[in-house]
Amino acid sequence: xxxxxxxxxxxxxxxxxxxxxxxxxxxxxxxxxxxxxxxxxxxxxxxxxxxxxxxxxxxxxxxxxxxxxxxxxxxxxxxxxxxxxxxxxxxxxxxxxxxxxxxxxxxxxxx
Amino acid sequence: xxxxxxxxxxxxxxxxxxxxxxxxxxxxxxxxxxxxxxxxxxxxxxxxxxxxxxxxxxxxxxxxxxxxxxxxxxxxxxxxxxxxxxxxxxxxxxxxxxxxxxxxxxxxxxx
Numbered sequence: 001x002x003x004x005x006x007x008x009x010x011x012x013x014x015x016x017x018x019x020x021x022x023x024x025x026x027x028x029x030x031x032x033x034x035x036x037x038x039x040x041x042x043x044x045x046x047x048x049x050x051x052x053x054x055x056x057x058x059x060x061x062x063x064x065x066x067x068x069x070x071x072x073x074x075x076x077x078x079x080x081x082x083x084x085x086x087x088x089x090x091x092x093x094x095x096x097x098x099x100x101x102x103x104x105x106x107x108x109x110x111x
Numbered sequence: 112x113x114x115x116x117x118x119x120x121x122x123x124x125x126x127x128x129x130x131x132x133x134x135x136x137x138x139x140x141x142x143x144x145x146x147x148x149x150x151x152x153x154x155x156x157x158x159x160x161x162x163x164x165x166x167x168x169x170x171x172x173x174x175x176x177x178x179x180x181x182x183x184x185x186x187x188x189x190x191x192x193x194x195x196x197x198x199x200x201x202x203x204x205x206x207x208x209x210x211x212x213x214x215x216x217x218x219x220x221x222x
């Protein structure tokens with residue numbers, strides 16, 4: 001994706017005993033956020049070695065779209081109401097548009 | 112994390128029938144990369160709605176550290192030798208240091 005966007009990486013963890021409920025709340029938030037007009041993509045991923053750790057990888061058209069996201073009713077209700085109360089670790093970072101990295105030459109595949 | 116670093120997000124998918132082997136190869140690559148002197152962190156996450164989709168979230172001290180990563184023997188052997196042959200979708204993007212986003216006010220938690 002080479003065009004301009006804002007990337008948000010939300011790296012969040014719950015207590016191990018809350019991991020399933022935490023993941024369900026993150027999925028519910030993702031579903032609501034995907035309907036925001038300024039949300040380009042919103043996907044939830046789960047750590048392969050710490051099941052209580054998840055990252056949401058969120059792309060917004062611009063910073064105004066991210067502001068609208070944070071001010072939305074679903075962010076308040078699901079994000080603040082269901083996700084945050086279960087979060088014990090939280091690291092959310094914003095990045096501006098990335099630079100694509102092409103595949104390295106691969107002797108086993110024709111690129 | 113407020114200090115300077117290079118973030119790499121590798122969003123990769125295999126065929127569904129290769130997902131377990133693909134995830135194991137990504138984990139093996141992560142383990143080797145964490146030992147690179149210039150690798151600040153390297154974590155693998157799996158999509159919660161498409162089990163054959165994984166993201167590696169990689170932080171490097173600087174672009175030279177990322178170059179060293181791409182030129183390493185373990186990247187060639189595991190990344191090119193085991194991961195790439197199973198990858199059917201690949202989107203790798205590089206970002207420079209992020210801006211931390213503080214928690215929104217949360218009526219249900221004392222921040």
